[in-house]
Amino acid sequence: MNTTVQKQPVPAPVSRAGDRISFGQGLRDSLVVARRNLLRMLRIPEVVVFGIVQPVMFVVLFAYVFGGSINIPGAGLDPSAYREFLMGGIFAQTVTFATAGSSAGIAEDMQKGIIDRFRSLPMARGAVLTGRTFADVVQTAVVLLVLAIVAFLVGWRVHDGVLNALAAFGLLLLFGYAFTWIGALIGLSVRSPEAATSGGLVWLFPLTFISIAFVPSENMPGWLQPIAEWNPFSATVLAVRDLFGNLPAGYHPPDVLPMQHPVLASLVSSLVIIALFRTLAVRKYKRAAG
Template sequence: MSSVAHAVEGAAVITKRNLIKIKRVPDLLVFATLSPIMFVLLFAYVFGSAIEVPGVNYKEFLMAGIFVQTVIFGSTFTGASLAEDLQKGVMDRFRSLPMARSSVVLGRTVADVGINIVTLVVMSITGLIVGWRIRSSVLDAVLGYVLLLLFAYAMSWLMALVGLMVKTPELVNNASFMVIFPLTFIANTFVPTDNFPTVLRVIADWNPVSAVTLAARQAFGNTNPVVPQPDAWPMQHPVVYTLIWVVALLAIFVPLAVRRYQKTATA
């Protein structure tokens, strides 16, 4: 059996193990979905009454931003889970199994794609209930969801490296919150960036979160075609810019995370 096939086979086993864990501990999935539902309701009914977006219903403007914020925060589950496995000694059991070293991290990230799919489904249903509508074709909408999952998968590898480095779930959550929270708010996730101060507007326009959000909005048909596009290149080509970030994140953090796991496995 080739090394690639061996790694994939091991990753499939780890993925199954992680999904079974969620089935046996449903609280993990419940809390992963309750938070985005709360955000949808909060922004739609509390802030939505005070925020106006030219030519677009705010609830439709909002949903893409909520999607992006949720899948990014969901990526911390990857790092926290790996840190928990290290802390509880589960990694020691994995080391004794005849599987490729990359299988553990690969299986963890793939399992979290399944969690993100469930979360997006729940959020979409919630959005439809509060008034969100997809105004594009089915194919465009599917491509929008795929783009969200791709970016989330790339982010999960970054968080996997963090989880393998700090080895404590609490540290993963605290450290990631300090970075992800401003990253998702200094963007076009919840409000247009037109009235941002100049420096913050430039940061927001080049923030990959803004690109993913705009790409999703366009895919769902939740933009106003009459409003002029921003001058920044990422906002004029959000899909391309998002894919560039996905490739860059995977190219950097996949080998780093696997190498870090190998070091913990030989420690």
């Protein structure tokens, strides 16, 4: 008696890394990871506190130590004008310094094996990094809120309405989100949280200080002015100053493209950084998880 055995089709396996997971599921995975990181921040409030202390110190030191000694085009040595000029730079510096936290957090998760646990789950690979960067942006928003209150106490004001102010903060958060992806790539590329913290900070100092954040480019040596004016950080600083209404009446931005169209330059640079470094970070994560 012949028995015919029919082979049942074997369904294609779904990889544990989530290669077949839909966009919607990937977004839900990202939000779950973001919630995990936000809960961790609430359980370790020192992370948020120290993240607030540093920019507050910068505000106080620059406002009262350097205020009145730096010439602002269109306002001279007026201390109150410098405080308003300063805050755009401090806000932008604060969102970029979140890079170090992203670097250290991802490096710590790699070191403790938490990333390996995520790899064993049927979730999108990019969700781990996306969730982390989402959480970092929420933390940055809290820091910006506290910083804005402190700035108000030292004399900073918004002069161009609430909508423009909200647009400025949105631009800052987008720029900060872009830099968290740089932090993610750094965190995946080093072997320890200590190295990630150093790697996430050391390059930020020349980026933020060779800019128009703290002094006008006109006050710099001639060879340094083009570097500061084409720095994407400078475009964001000038954009938020313009949206907050913090530019002196007699101030004329340098005659270069990013300084003439700072809002557009900031948006484009943020989106380019996100596209580039998210691609590199996810690719690095896939190799590390392979």
